[in-house]
Amino acid sequence: MKNKLYKNATTAIFDIESGASLMSGGFGLCGIAENLIDALCEKDIKNITAISNNIGNQGKGLAKLLKQHKISKAYCSYVGGNPDLEEQMLSNEVDVELVPQGTFAERIRAAGMGVRAFYTPTGYGTLIAKGKDVKEFDRPCILETALHADFAIIKAQKGDKYGNLWFKESARNFSPLMAMAAKVTIVEVEELVELGEIASEDVHVPGVFVQRIFQGSNYQNDIEFLKTSEAKE
């Protein structure tokens, strides 16, 4: 078995250079690779293509890289709640390609699964369909292509040294898809566990999709909107 264990985020991103394309798991700030993002902030890189549903939010997550002007191109589905991205999009500093969220997920999944392209009704008759092949099935559909990346940065709750991963609650979101779609998938975990500790039935991402893994630290796990049954809105 190949040894995939790294010491920390800094050593695990040694070959991420300027111009790289980077997928980043998470929905808003839920399930983001906090240690890896911080390590990228410390690195002198620019012109990163970021592929992430939100590109951070509220100045956190990938928005830290935006603040440092390290991102020049972004693929995402939603920019609301991310003032750094909105600002850099309107000033043309970051070239943003907005992708419908289901198409975004499926393009990434397709890349990992070896599917080159697929037809979907999503976006037909809208700006998203501009320049895309249209074909009539039961309904008109547009052709969408697979979305690959050089690297994926992922956070999982548990992982072993082979790279088998387990995610907590709704923190899974785009991470398993991105792990499959990138040439090099780097994973940080809250709990690095022994081989076999994640029951085989419960492996969410089989380790074949993971190239590097390390024990993360100092997790903030920010909540964007805290709503409880006690607090009346």
Add this chain to the structure above:
Amino acid sequence: MWSKQEMALEVVNLIGNDSTVNLGIGMPTLVAELMPKEKGVMLHSENGVLGVEGRPSESTVSATLINAGKETISVYPYASYFDSALSFGMIRGGHIDYCVLGGMEVDILGNLANWMIPGAKVTGMGGAMDLVNGAKEVIIMMGHFNKKGVSKMTALCSLPLTGAKVVHTVVTDHGVFKPQGDTFKIIKLAAGITKADLKNNKLFS
């Protein structure tokens, strides 16, 4: 005119028992709060949750359990979690019975615009384009008129579309309507509202 709560109750009445429902962010979240448990509705959240219950208590709140609005939630014991591709497969594959979304404009053809105002505001479409093309029934919940008093119910949307010919029902503060291609059919008007209050009454039948 209906309050937002009254609008949400109208939406609740449109939703069949034991169905699977996706609620958009903003006004549609009120629908979750007013949905009677006896209806047996399973709520889907596109970030990867099926079986949303409500709000967690301060002792059970979890940073990794949120809805599409990035708010903390609680789930039923029979809930399931999944990745975003599976979540949108549920949507695109026709496994979700209803979606309820906010709107900026709806026209008589059933076109919906709700994701950008060119030159002014871009939030992105999030999952809305998938939802309107995938859910079996698309319900839009919005004010009838914008802040300038212009009707959001139009002959033809002027803003960039979220989906073409996708809307089944619109619930506004003035009533419940169905786009028919040539007009909006009036299903119900709010108490005290007459057809004249809808202003462009050629659009309504």
